[in-house]
Amino acid sequence: MTVTLLWVATPSAEVSNYFGFLDSFRVLDSPKFASRYRNLLSKNSSKKGRSQKWKSFSFDADLRYPCVGSGSKLSAVSSMIATPAGEMAISSEEMVYNVVLKQAALVNKQLRDRRDLEVKPEIVLPGSLGLLSEAYERCREVCAEYAKTFYLGTMLMTPERRRAIWAIYVWCRRTDELVDGPNASHITPTALDRWEARLEDLFQGRPFDMLDAALADTVVRFPVDIQPFKDMIEGMRMDLRKSRYQNFDELYLYCYYVAGTVGLMSVPVMGIAPESQASTESVYNAALALGIANQLTNILRDVGEDARRGRVYLPQDELAQAGLSDDDIFAGKVTDKWRNFMKSQIKRARMFFDEAEKGVRELSSASRWPVLASLLLYRQILDEIEANDYNNFTKRAYVGKAKKIAALPMAYAKSIISPSRTPALTKA
Numbered sequence: 135m136t137v138t139l140l141w142v143a144t145p146s147a148e149v150s151n152y153f154g155f156l157d158s159f160r161v162l163d164s165p166k167f168a169s170r171y172r173n174l175l176s177k178n179s180s181k182k183g184r185s186q187k188w189k190s191f192s193f194d195a196d197l198r199y200p201c202v203g204s205g206s207k208l209s210a211v212s213s214m215i216a217t218p219a220g221e222m223a224i225s226s227e228e229m230v231y232n233v234v235l236k237q238a239a240l241v242n243k244q245l246r247d248r249r250d251l252e253v254k255p256e257i258v259l260p261g262s263l264g265l266l267s268e269a270y271e272r273c274r275e276v277c278a279e280y281a282k283t284f285y286l287g288t289m290l291m292t293p294e295r296r297r298a299i300w301a302i303y304v305w306c307r308r309t310d311e312l313v314d315g316p317n318a319s320h321i322t323p324t325a326l327d328r329w330e331a332r333l334e335d336l337f338q339g340r341p342f343d344m345l346d347a348a349l350a351d352t353v354v355r356f357p358v359d360i361q362p363f364k365d366m367i368e369g370m371r372m373d374l375r376k377s378r379y380q381n382f383d384e385l386y387l388y389c390y391y392v393a394g395t396v397g398l399m400s401v402p403v404m405g406i407a408p409e410s411q412a413s414t415e416s417v418y419n420a421a422l423a424l425g426i427a428n429q430l431t432n433i434l435r436d437v438g439e440d441a442r443r444g445r446v447y448l449p450q451d452e453l454a455q456a457g458l459s460d461d462d463i464f465a466g467k468v469t470d471k472w473r474n475f476m477k478s479q480i481k482r483a484r485m486f487f488d489e490a491e492k493g494v495r496e497l498s499s500a501s502r503w504p505v506l507a508s509l510l511l512y513r514q515i516l517d518e519i520e521a522n523d524y525n526n527f528t529k530r531a532y533v534g535k536a537k538k539i540a541a542l543p544m545a546y547a548k549s550i551i552s553p554s555r556t557p558a559l560t561k562a
């Protein structure tokens with residue numbers, strides 16, 4: 135599938151917000167839409183007194199998402215999309231990128247406000263220290279039990295950072311368990327509302343239980359904002375009401391909610407290297423890309439398992455273009471059509487991993503290794519799907535111990551490269 139990009143030649147990247155990717159069929163098939171889009175652009179550009187030149191490129195549709203906001207040439211492209219009726223609509227990618235910008239601005243502001251303090255000093259109330267240590271210890275145990283590789287990685291971080299990551303991990307795991315765990319069938323939107331109210335309480339220093347208390351402490355010490363946490367709960371609401379995704383735009387939003395948010399929660403704790411030349415938003419964007427890549431991989435690994443629960447987390451329009459439907463997924467037969475479809479899905483997930491990898495080197499040195507290790511390990515699941523000849527219906531792609539162990543020194547070697555002067559991600 136190709137998309138056509140309408141490109142306005144302009145002396146400045148400032149008008150980038152007015153650029154857009156448009157699905158070729160819609161642009162080419164809908165002169166009405168194309169002319170509307172041009173009018174909109176010319177109105178906005180002429181306001182800024184810029185001349186414009188039209189060009190169109192066609193290229194692989196997979197390119198569209200990872201490039202936005204990344205600092206690459208294509209990052210100047212934003213993402214207004216056309217509804218079938220030819221209306222202009224803001225895409226999920228654009229919406230999510232706005233969150234990224236807001237988070238980056240917030241963290242910059244908070245860091246400016248307490249310039250010389252990376253971590254807040256401990257405020258110790260009599261008797262509370264022991265309880266807090268116990269709370270973090272519980273988080274450590276959960277992380278060690280459920281996420282062995284993540285856990286191993288966190289051991290390289292400073293003690294303050296690693297316990298903060300454990301607290302975030304535990305909150306994410308509990309949130310996910312609400313819709314994925316043993317009590318999932320009893321979970322209603324009201325239960326999620328209650329979970330959100332609890333989240334607000336803990337952010338205001340009123341934790342409900344011990345595990346919440348650890349997170350309440352973390353969000354005081356690090357410039358972590360509530361928005362990504364709320365968005366993760368929104369993802370769980372989405373999971374309750376939706377079992378099909380019409381296109382990648384819808385799936386992208388879901389992936390942001392349930393996994394991209396983890397990247398946005400983690401960066402303020404992991405820290406950006408002081409010597410990094412990259413802009414805060416480009417690092418957040420890479421973190422977002424890692425969450426998206428992980429979730430896409432998770433989806434591709436679990437196609438059969440999800441289908442048995444009546445769920446298909448694959449873009450319906452892309453399935454149809456490949457000559458496939460839900461029935462083929464429920465039948466679970468590996469055909470050439472399926473192989474080809476899977477190849478394009480894997481390619482897209484790898485592009486998000488590549489985008490994320492560029493950002494890892496900008497993280498503070500002790501955080502690079504755990505992130506890279508988890509990136510390399512999760513990315514290998516894609517290789518395993520290929521090795522299983524794309525049978526993700528009945529075979530679970532699994533990275534064996536030997537490969538896992540081999541990835542660790544590789545991640546270490548990559549992680550000692552410090553942010554370069556001419557980084558892949560540059561300051562905006």
Ligand SMILES: CC(C)=CCC/C(C)=C/CC/C(C)=C/CC/C(C)=C/[C@@H]1[C@@H](COP(=O)(O)OP(=O)(O)O)[C@]1(C)CC/C=C(\C)CC/C=C(\C)CCC=C(C)C
Pocket residue numbers: 284287288299302303306307310314392393394396397398400401417418420421422424425428429432490491493494497504505508
């Ligand atoms: C060291 C490190 C990577 C730390 C992150 C630790 C952390 C806070 C993890 C939370 C993970 C979690 C429990 C998320 C809840 C939703 C969920 C389950 C998402 C899926 C994870 C995989 O879990 P699993 O295979 O067990 O899934 P099942 O539920 O069993 O199906 C996800 C696929 C997404 C996880 C997303 C991340 C780990 C994103 C990590 C991004 C960063 C740490 C940012 C790094 C920064 C840059 C600049 C690249």
Ligand SMILES: [Mn+2]
Pocket residue numbers: 310314
């Ligand atoms: Mn899950």
